[in-house]
Amino acid sequence: MPKAKEDTVKVAVRVRPFNQREKDRGAKCVIEMKGPTTYIQNPETPNEDPKMFGFDYSYWSHDGFADEDGVLVAKNDKYATQRKVFDNLGQGVLDNAFEGYNCSLFAYGQTGSGKSFSMVGYGKNRGIVPITCDELFQAINKSSDGTKFEVTFSMLEIYNEQVRDLLTKDNPKGGLNVRQNPKLGLFYVEKLKKVAVGSYNEIERRMEEGTANRTVASTQMNATSSRAHTVV
Ligand SMILES: Nc1ncnc2c1ncn2[C@@H]1O[C@H](COP(=O)(O)OP(=O)(O)OP(=O)(O)O)[C@@H](O)[C@H]1O
Numbered sequence: 385m386p387k388a389k390e391d392t393v394k395v396a397v398r399v400r401p402f403n404q405r406e407k408d409r410g411a412k413c414v415i416e417m418k419g420p421t422t423y424i425q426n427p428e429t430p431n432e433d434p435k436m437f438g439f440d441y442s443y444w445s446h447d448g449f450a451d452e453d454g455v456l457v458a459k460n461d462k463y464a465t466q467r468k469v470f471d472n473l474g475q476g477v478l479d480n481a482f483e484g485y486n487c488s489l490f491a492y493g494q495t496g497s498g499k500s501f502s503m504v505g506y507g508k509n510r511g512i513v514p515i516t517c518d519e520l521f522q523a524i525n526k527s528s529d530g531t532k533f534e535v536t537f538s539m540l541e542i543y544n545e546q547v548r549d550l551l552t553k554d555n556p557k558g559g560l561n562v563r564q565n566p567k568l569g570l571f572y573v574e575k576l577k578k579v580a581v582g583s584y585n586e587i588e589r590r591m592e593e594g595t596a597n598r599t600v601a602s603t604q605m606n607a608t609s610s611r612a613h614t615v616v
Pocket residue numbers: 398399400401403445456493494495496497498499500501502506
């Protein structure tokens with residue numbers, strides 16, 4: 385039976401820097417963060433108290449950073465780096481996975497809000513998934529008690545309500561089926577390709593392969609507005 389842990393859902397929010405469009409419009413930041421609490425001030429009612437929201441973590445990445453050769457580094461304690469986000473969220477997932485628990489990371493937000501940056505990252509600013517994979521193999525390589533590990537990789541996207549395998553160019557019309565194992569209760573995607581990976585670099589290569597097969601990547605030139613969600 386898959387193990388379950390109680391009280392293990394962690395919720396974090398992160399504020400990204402303004403993009404060029406927001407800067408050009410003279411956008412004003414209405415978010416403040418203190419510790420794990422996020423405050424939102426309605427600019428139309430500046431005399432009212434801001435709305436307060438409690439999370440496990442509130443990450444301020446809006447300002448307070450410098451770009452050092454492509455890496456965003458903190459100029460003050462308030463700024464949350466990619467490493468800080470991994471230490472708080474990714475490390476626990478990795479630890480629980482080693483203990484045999486099933487773990488998931490899920491990013492939610494409107495387009496351009498920073499999901500990919502936090503989860504996967506761009507360039508040298510690696511996000512939670514690559515750092516987790518890297519640390520996973522470091523831990524495996526350090527293990528000396530004879531434990532055997534098997535690491536497999538799958539990547540899919542849900543696009544227009546259909547599940548597509550991103551490790552193949554041959555998806556069936558109508559997409560793959562999502563099934564539930566009647567004994568274990570686990571949900572799985574039938575016929576989803578699972579490949580064995582032996583190092584972080586292999587995962588990186590597979591992720592690149594999967595990303596190239598994304599519907600959004602291949603339809604960007606048609607300026608599609610449809611959304612796709614990728615699961616690694
Ligand atoms: N914490 C951050 N620090 C610096 N830049 C960021 C941060 N988060 C996001 N960005 C930048 O904002 C832009 C949009 O982020 P990203 O692509 O991650 O959004 P998204 O939510 O994944 O969008 P979509 O749903 O359209 O795929 C990118 O240029 C990214 O580099």
